[in-house]
Amino acid sequence: MSLQLDHLSITLHGKPLAALNITVLPGQPVTLMAPSGTGKSTVLAAIAGALDPAFRASGRVILNGRDVTGLPTHARHIGLLFQDAILFPHLSVGQNLGFALPPGPNRHVRVEAALEEVDLKGFGSRDPATLSGGQAARVALMRSLLAQPQALLLDEPFAKLDTALRQQIRDLVFEKTRAMPVILVTHDDEDARAAQGPVLTPMGLPL
């Protein structure tokens, strides 16, 4: 499994924002670090296939040897986690997970098992608005994983959590995503250290 950014370059009105030529392997998350507003999240949007038309990009995104550059987001099999859990507010916790689960048998059992895996057994019928920040973050993580992504993009997913929770969720995320390529965007040194992989700027320079 690998996620290759083949000479990926992004510009805004001709001004270069990102230039990356890297291959991300499972268990070796790549961290992109830079001050706010310098294009870190734009890189993730480009990889996910959700780049705003105001930006121009060139290069290729190759996932497990398959060129996904021209594919829409839903056909890429690349998961996303933002700093907010962004659970769908009109669905219950279980329905949120069901939304991500590809069609197949025993859906209810699989949703319950996913919840149990993150110590949220019995939370299936809960309203997402009643969850704590940590609970919502765990549901969001399991929702991403149930869609069976082949790579995961983390857009400052720990930024809004308090210190104790941050450590706990960070460990959980890196433990659950060990088997796939991961790119983390952050401006927190501790997050970058915990990822235990190379740390780069969006322009591809090592930090």
Added chain:
Amino acid sequence: MAWPRKPPHLAEGLAALTLLPVLAGLAGTVVLAWSGNGIAALAVSPGLARSAALSFGTGLAATVLATSLALLIIGALAGTPGFSPLRRLLSPLLALPHAAAALGLAFLFVPSGWIARALSPWATGWTVPPDLMILNDPYGISLTLGLAAKEVPFLLLMALAVWPQMDAPRRLMLAASLGHGRITSFAFAVLPALARNLRLPIHAVLAYSMTSVEMALVLGPTLPAPLAVQVLRWTQAPGLADQPKAAAGGLLLLALVIGAIALCEATARLLSHLLTHLAASGHRATRLDAPGRGFARTAAIGMAAGLFAGQAGLLLWSVAGLWPFPRVLPQNVSLDVWTRAMGALTGALANTAALGVLVTALSLCLGLALLQSAGTKLSAPLTAAIYLPLLIPQITLMPGLAALLLRLGTGFVWPAVILGHMAFVLPYVLLSLTGPWHSLDPRLPQIAASLGASPARIFWRLRLPMLLPAVLSAAALGFAVSIGQYLPTLLLSGGRIPTLTTEALALASGGNHRLIGAFSVLQMALPAVGFLVALILPRVIFAHRKGMLSP
């Protein structure tokens, strides 16, 4: 190869489709005015200058009054403890069709109306209705006041829709922390941004007020009538001889509206400079706060009370038995008029409801398809499709559309009326939907797509249910706008589809208060049902989803 690619022009195509009736009507009117020598006929029409001046003057005065009051109310009161009840009081008035509002106000202010009855004979000495011209005054004062009262709630709710987006509460707080009073805080810190957001609604109010037929027929001067009413009379004149004159009159009204909008823009620019100058001068004007608050509260309550009392009067008239002057209440109540007019009432009700439901459903489908295909930004053609019909007077389009329909034959009456309604319902549906559609967190569909959901699944499973409250509100607004349509129904059906609005206005010139009351009550009840459903249904469906019920 560079990416992302530009999406296909589906949205622009749909936008052009929505503009079709407007463009067809405009083209038809131009051709009719030109080919039939309508401009020359119009030029020698007696009383033209006075009619045009009345339209221009009453429309402009009503807009200035409505805008000033709406800004004063929101500026002085928004965020204060008394504002929420006031907002709840004014919101239902948006659902009130213009014709019903006008008829209600007329019942209140006519010499035999409730106000005269309440003051007689103890204060006035009147034992019979006085021979006074309170309504239909030659200067259009009652028309101006009626238009202003009806448009204040619209402008107020438009302002409130953008209030949080502008971060207005914090702007006010910041200005207050610098020592400014409430009025200057609003004027210097909020108004410049608010005015930019209110430009289009103000222009729409101006265009409507200058060209309204519904309110002018009931409250406006008669000899001569405002130009829009004159154009309607020429359009309806027996034979087709006056059609070119009507078309030319419609075009003259359009030119007047464009001129008034230009004047409005120039004045706004001037006021903006003045405001900037005053803001930099450091004036706090805290002394204005208390009287401003008092006046705003009195004006808002007075307006709402007037409109509600008018509607209560209509309801009462519809069940009144004997009601001699100066009694405040009827001597007895009876359902006679309802029973006798049951056939006409149910026929008009069925036509109104069927048209409203069809037009709203089609407008919603088209509006949602347009937004779904437009992506994250509205292109210029799309924006034009949304706003143009709000600025082009209905009476300008109607002679052209009616002439086109005449060529198509009578078999197209229902489709033509539906299309005619849609031209004016769709902009309101889109106006109502666009804000909520674009305020949906863009990360939600992005997350869903990353989970493998296709655009269609995201639309049906996420966007539509999450926007259900907004979709229902847009539907209720569209339904109300369709119910209120007078000109498209009357002129495109040639009177063959009687609705509550056309019937109520046809009765307005007669003296049957009871029958007018019955039609008007149904006319205001129908949109109220729509808004009630839009309010209650999301609360029932999402009773256990807190995230869906928060503002």
